[in-house]
Amino acid sequence: MDGFPILSLMMAVPMAGAIACLFAGANNARWIALIATLVDLVLGVVLWINFDQSGAGAQWQFTEYAPIFGRFAWALGIDGIALLLIALTVFLMPICIGASWNAINKRVGEYMAAFLFMEVLMIGVFTAQDLYLFYIMFEAGLIPMYLIIGIWGGANRIYASYKFFLYTLLGSVLMLIAMMWMVHEAGTTRIPDLMAYNFDPKIQIWLFLAFFASFAVKMPMWPVHTWLPDAHVQAPTAGSVILAGVLLKMGGYGFIRFSLPMFPEASAQLAPWVWGLSMVAVVYTSLIALVQSDMKKLIAYSSVAHMAIVTIGLFAFNQAGLEGAMMVMLGHGLVSGALFLCVGVIYDRLHTREINRYGGLAINMPRYAVLFLLFTMASVGLPGTSNFVGEFLSLMGIYQVSTWAALICTTGIILGAAYMLYLYRRICYGDQVNADAAAMPDLSAREIWLLAPIAAAVLWMGVYPESFLAPMRPDIRALEARLAPAAPAGDSQIKMGAPKPAGEGHHEEAAAHGEAH
């Protein structure tokens, strides 16, 4: 594979598809989009197979470099972290196209073009090795998403599209200023070089905050998460899937690629604040999710809670936490995507997202109930499913640094079980009170084909996570080594007590002493 520009090809295929879709009729556009995304999926598999997971070779693989833009370059390359997120993207995209097959029937060509363009940009974000190229890809994603929400969204779509656009734009522009400063300081736009550059710790705080503004909004972290429920609720099903599945991961990717390795000291100093925000997010948004009457809103709030587990893992500064954060991102990408698809399935039939309008679907839609149960359990973090691995590792990582943060965030798992099981009970169990809901047909073959691959991936990740941990392990190790000098000390250090002289101490006292340690 040496020298073959597979990454550029992965971006060229959907780009060509997008242009073709603009000029094609509705049905042709659907097929063009499906074929383009499937070709990209195949390319993604080829990429994974050829990726050197041993960690013995270079960290950055499949690199391409073409200085065609003057001040910045078309510089691409991936490590294990990027590989996994690209795999997630190309895996979800054909499913998104399939989910829109019948649901979208006006302006199909433009819709498919927007999605394919989105795929180009997402792959671009994860492969860019040039700071400015990354920014351009990162920011350009606003355009197709704005159009997707605004044209094909729900009743309140215009408000949601503005809020999405302006919120994320405001977050990002400050990051751009910080990037300019860094490039002038370090004299390079190459991301790998910047990751190794040591910025002055005093300046790092400012740079960190500027990047944080962008990634925290994208992530989204409490209290700048408010755009997400609006965007999710109003977006069409596939838009929600890609938003929750991949776009939110750009925030996490930003932390792991930029904030942590480029500003380790600032990250360590501000880590308690990040833990604080994450703890609030886990508890607060879980409680909000508990009282939602709109299915999509409920899942949107659960996304915020899950993303807080990601940040808590990232800012644990150890291998378990970082790997856990990545696994939660991947797992959540699959599971929340699948949950939005599940919502979409019944929304397509009844055209309402009100939970109360459903009930007892396990009776007339048994296949649906089984798959929905699987994804509900995965979202709760049941062992054997993808999210368990990630959440467990994240919480294990944070436990080594802050037992309090671990304690509070773990309640999120319990609350998560509460709201998800409550949702499932109201939709699938109980009496069939609504006649129209009771008359809904079970999953069609197309819908099964959309959900089954995700179900398989969720189980694979839960049962044999090593397949997903192996590619990123060398990169996580390298990151941990980079962070080690700055990493905050844990609050549960084992201290050796001074032994009392034999015979003097009481037995009870010694026992109490031991407990305190």
Added chain:
Amino acid sequence: MIETASLLAVLPELILTGSGLVLMLIAAFGGDRSTHAVNWLAVLALLAAGLSLCTSMAHGPVAFDGLVRADAFSVYAKALIYGAAGAAILLAPRFFAAGGALRPEYAVLIVFAAIGMGMMVSAGDMLTLYVGLEMNSLASYVLASFMRQDEKSSEAGLKYFVLGSLASGILLYGISLLYGFTGSTAFDGIAIAMGDGVSKGELFGLVFVLAGLAFKISAVPFHMWTPDVYEGAPTPVTAFFGSAPKVAAMGLMVRVAIEALGPAGLDWQQIIIFVALASILFGAVAAIGQTSIKRLMAYSSINNVGFALVGLAAGTPAGVAATMSYMAIYVVMTIGAFACILQMRDADGKPVDTIASLAGLSQSRKGLSAAFAIFMFSMAGIPPLFGFWAKFLVFDAAVAANLTALAAFGIAMSVIGAFYYLKIIKTIYFDEPAAPYEAKGGAVENIIMAACAIVIVFGYLLNPLLDKASAAAAASLF
């Protein structure tokens, strides 16, 4: 005694003057029937003048004992000016034909304005500057009221004339102060006199000169003429005002600030920073409530001028290069946007300019809507469109010059500006269709629109070229 080298250095102006006079005669004797011929001949004259730029630099950089410069900076600016002026001529006929004002004088006036603008950007002396400025302004006043039977157009011309004369007066007063305190009207003479410290009188002169020039680029707080003139003037004239004279005035501002007032850099830097931030903020906020797209473009131009000034505020060669790059990209966006706006005609071919009439355009005119969206996203500074790169360059220069706070404020306010550009896209793409437009646009309009859109989408490939040209232009000032 006039040297041949000096004459060759101003060859573009000579070509335009000669052809302008000839075209005037053709227009006088040919009447309205000659309009199309005059238009095309005027474009050819601009093209010839543009080609002659290649040779004029060889005879520079100083001509007529320093009254005129023929350096890389003037060549860069003139190339933009002639291009924009040519586009303004090509875009006009359909509009004027619909309004019953298809007259050959339009192209002639634009050619005369182009001569004035060329003199502005190549001035080496306050007096050349003033003559060039007035030449451009007089042609512009007439152009603004070109549809003389239209009340709004006449009003625009009158307003422009009254306020423009006031600004010229302020500028002249500043020039006289500078002359009185430095003993020179030549840019280099003023710079030498200011080299030993800036006296109170020189400072006053500087403030008045900058105020006069700020009027010409329509920067806050000297912007108040812009919305009325943009709205009242015939749309092709608005397209012209928004592009070529902006480049000329900005070039003039940059040249005066760097060449003549360079030693007083710290003094004018504060003024420029204030004017830049005020323009960005005001241009963004005031545009939000507009219902006419022409008025909106007026506020958008105020907003853009603010961004361009951020580069000048840096005061470095990189900053000047960034400002000039900004103007190049801005001109392409403006011409493209107006090529779209000129296609806003109802089913009977009558021009409309309300934003509401754009509703649901994407369902009937896909190409036009896509172009509109491209230009609006680009003006909002959203990558991967080229408008982002313009903003990037000026803010990058500001950051490099340690004006990080200015850059942070400016870019944060650009988010406010993004809102009203988004509003247009929302109207076109999200809203239910309003009364349909004319089914097809004119060929020339479509070609110019498509060409501009291609530059805006694939502009990053031009980066090496643009960097080189603007850096050379900036280097010739320092």
